[in-house]
Amino acid sequence: MNDVKVTATIAFRLGTLGALVGDRFAERLAVRDLKPKHVGLMALLESGAAASQLDVAKLMHVAPSLLVSLADHLEARGAVKRERDPEDRRKQILALTDQGLALLAECTALARALDAELVDGLSPEEEAGLRKVLRRVAASVGLPTPD
Amino acid sequence: MNDVKVTATIAFRLGTLGALVGDRFAERLAVRDLKPKHVGLMALLESGAAASQLDVAKLMHVAPSLLVSLADHLEARGAVKRERDPEDRRKQILALTDQGLALLAECTALARALDAELVDGLSPEEEAGLRKVLRRVAASVGLPTPD
DNA sequence: TATTGTTATACTCTATAACTATA
DNA sequence: TATAGTTATAGAGTATAACAATA
Numbered sequence: 001m002n003d004v005k006v007t008a009t010i011a012f013r014l015g016t017l018g019a020l021v022g023d024r025f026a027e028r029l030a031v032r033d034l035k036p037k038h039v040g041l042m043a044l045l046e047s048g049a050a051a052s053q054l055d056v057a058k059l060m061h062v063a064p065s066l067l068v069s070l071a072d073h074l075e076a077r078g079a080v081k082r083e084r085d086p087e088d089r090r091k092q093i094l095a096l097t098d099q100g101l102a103l104l105a106e107c108t109a110l111a112r113a114l115d116a117e118l119v120d121g122l123s124p125e126e127e128a129g130l131r132k133v134l135r136r137v138a139a140s141v142g143l144p145t146p147d
Numbered sequence: 148m149n150d151v152k153v154t155a156t157i158a159f160r161l162g163t164l165g166a167l168v169g170d171r172f173a174e175r176l177a178v179r180d181l182k183p184k185h186v187g188l189m190a191l192l193e194s195g196a197a198a199s200q201l202d203v204a205k206l207m208h209v210a211p212s213l214l215v216s217l218a219d220h221l222e223a224r225g226a227v228k229r230e231r232d233p234e235d236r237r238k239q240i241l242a243l244t245d246q247g248l249a250l251l252a253e254c255t256a257l258a259r260a261l262d263a264e265l266v267d268g269l270s271p272e273e274e275a276g277l278r279k280v281l282r283r284v285a286a287s288v289g290l291p292t293p294d
Numbered sequence: 295t296a297t298t299g300t301t302a303t304a305c306t307c308t309a310t311a312a313c314t315a316t317a
Numbered sequence: 318t319a320t321a322g323t324t325a326t327a328g329a330g331t332a333t334a335a336c337a338a339t340a
Contacts (some may be wrong), residue, residue, distance in 0.1 A: 006190050006255040009259055014165075017284060
């Protein structure tokens with residue numbers, strides 16, 4: 001009989017590893033008073049994939065009410081601005097400011113530093129393979145992969 | 148200048164993908180009234196890596212108080228049993244019952260079904276590479292990898 | 295006194311529901 | 318009436334702190 005252990009499954013390992021890595025990223029973002037979801041929002045705006053709050057909320061798989069507070073927080077530090085859509089004044093068009101772009105770059109640097117620790121001990125080929133496959137899996141489950 | 152996007156980092160992708168996959172796993176476990184952490188606890192007991200509640204809590208990176216409720220839940224469904232250590236009666240020795248072993252096997256089957264969906268579209272070599280590298284990264288950040 | 299486990303409490307994150315403005 | 322966004326409220330999950338039993 002096949003006795004692959006549950007801890008060896010991709011599902012279980014992605015879950016535990018994702019939680020741990022997410023926590024580490026969150027710790028480092030905390031010094032800038034940000035959370036991973038703020039970074040996700042900024043990245044989505046930078047990619048131009050969406051602009052209205054509802055569209056962004058759907059892509060991020062979060063409730064519209066949560067998006068309000070994420071946007072509030074980023075707006076308060078000047079990283080994003082909100083403008084009413086002239087063609088439909090119900091819509092708030094979110095846009096990254098220059099400050100937001102700079103902040104996003106700082107967060108990216110933090111993530112890349114974490115990456116360097118995570119791939120320590122892997123060969124360049126293994127690292128490249130991991131990046132490629134993670135992207136494929138992310139895309140296959142419907143996550144935005146604008147890279 | 149180097150403009151790798153934050154969403155393309157391993158850290159960000161593991162975080163988002165891990166959250167999504169963890170949620171999917173949790174959904175399927177819910178029909179058995181379990182959560183991923185219950186599975187993690189059973190797997191740890193099955194591996195024999197630890198037995199006292201405090202040791203298990205440390206390995207799982209959860210608070211001792213949380214371990215009490217996880218163990219309570221599993222004990223109530225007959226999946227684990229608690230026995231006082233005769234040599235140190237402060238310690239509760241947790242052990243998986245036969246029912247627990249069967250329940251763990253069911254959860255493993257659920258995880259493997261999820262795996263099949265996640266690797267759909269990957270070549271066997273890519274899948275094997277992903278498993279290998281995830282295990283290496285998990286081990287490098289201190290996660291138990293008894294496989 | 296220190297340690298193991300337990301209970302009580304509080305906090306963080308996020309969703310659901312109610313509401314406002316615009317269409 | 319329906320939709321975009323906002324505010325108010327509630328729930329899940331987890332940690333911290335206080336406590337009891339044993340060492």
